[in-house]
Amino acid sequence: GENVEQHxxxxxxxxGDSAVIxxxxxxxxxxxxxxxxxxxxxxxxxxxxxxxxxGEKKDQRIAVTLxxxxxxxxxxxxxxxxxxxxxxxxxxxxxxxxxxxxxxxxKGTKLSVIP
Amino acid sequence: xxxxxxTPRHLVMGMTNKKSLKCEQHxxxxxxxWYKQSAKKPLELMFVYxxxxxxxxxxxxxxxxxxxxxxxxxxxxxxxxxxxxxxxxxxxxSQGTxxxxxxGSGTRLTVV
Numbered sequence: 042g043e044n045v046e047q048h049x050x051x052x053x054x055x056x057g058d059s060a061v062i063x064x065x066x067x068x069x070x071x072x073x074x075x076x077x078x079x080x081x082x083x084x085x086x087x088x089x090x091x092x093x094x095x096g097e098k099k100d101q102r103i104a105v106t107l108x109x110x111x112x113x114x115x116x117x118x119x120x121x122x123x124x125x126x127x128x129x130x131x132x133x134x135x136x137x138x139x140x141x142x143x144x145x146x147x148k149g150t151k152l153s154v155i156p
Numbered sequence: 157x158x159x160x161x162x163t164p165r166h167l168v169m170g171m172t173n174k175k176s177l178k179c180e181q182h183x184x185x186x187x188x189x190w191y192k193q194s195a196k197k198p199l200e201l202m203f204v205y206x207x208x209x210x211x212x213x214x215x216x217x218x219x220x221x222x223x224x225x226x227x228x229x230x231x232x233x234x235x236x237x238x239x240x241x242x243x244x245x246x247x248x249x250s251q252g253t254x255x256x257x258x259x260g261s262g263t264r265l266t267v268v
Contacts, residue, residue: 075257084246084261085257085259146198149198
């Protein structure tokens with residue numbers, strides 16, 4: 042099955058600095074890679090995603106890059122703000138035997154932005 | 157309101173109790189999921205329903221029993237749980253299974 046590794050598990054940055062979270066996946070058939078943000082006591086929310094036919098995608102201060110050859114993808118947050126503090130999860134989607142797809146999540150990265 | 161509603165928000169149950177978790181989505185999605193989120197563990201997929209049919213059961217113990225009467229509703233029936241089953245249970249839905257998930261707020265379950 043799919044295995045998704047996420048690093049680092051915790052990350053502290055000064056407000057205004059950039060933050061980078063990296064994930065690797067094991068199944069070369071994976072074709073969809075979303076990132077979720079989960080604030081304390083709240084539900085995970087999709088913040089950005091990328092499909093396997095694209096190498097990079099940007100949405101304001103957030104960007105995701107995908108290297109299919111190396112099977113890794115990364116989340117980049119620029120000009121971090123205190124409200125960016127949360128746990129971030131990467132995920133990879135693969136096709137299951139029954140014809141549907143399922144997401145396998147990384148273990149999460151706790152990002153703390155220090156004012 | 158994100159479109160995926162879970163009830164109850166909190167549940168405390170004894171090991172001999174029977175209870176059910178409910179999830180309802182108002183997004184017109186056709187796939188629904190149960191995930192378990194424990195401290196220091198990744199989100200663990202439990203069950204997948206695609207067009208009301210269960211397509212995945214990730215080796216979940218039989219004390220967890222899912223039910224999907226239609227594309228908008230999903231239940232998780234619980235009986236004779238163990239303390240290690242205490243966790244946040246999250247429901248999610250998606251349009252097809254290749255797309256972003258919308259999560260519910262979860263049910264915080266404590267087994268005593």
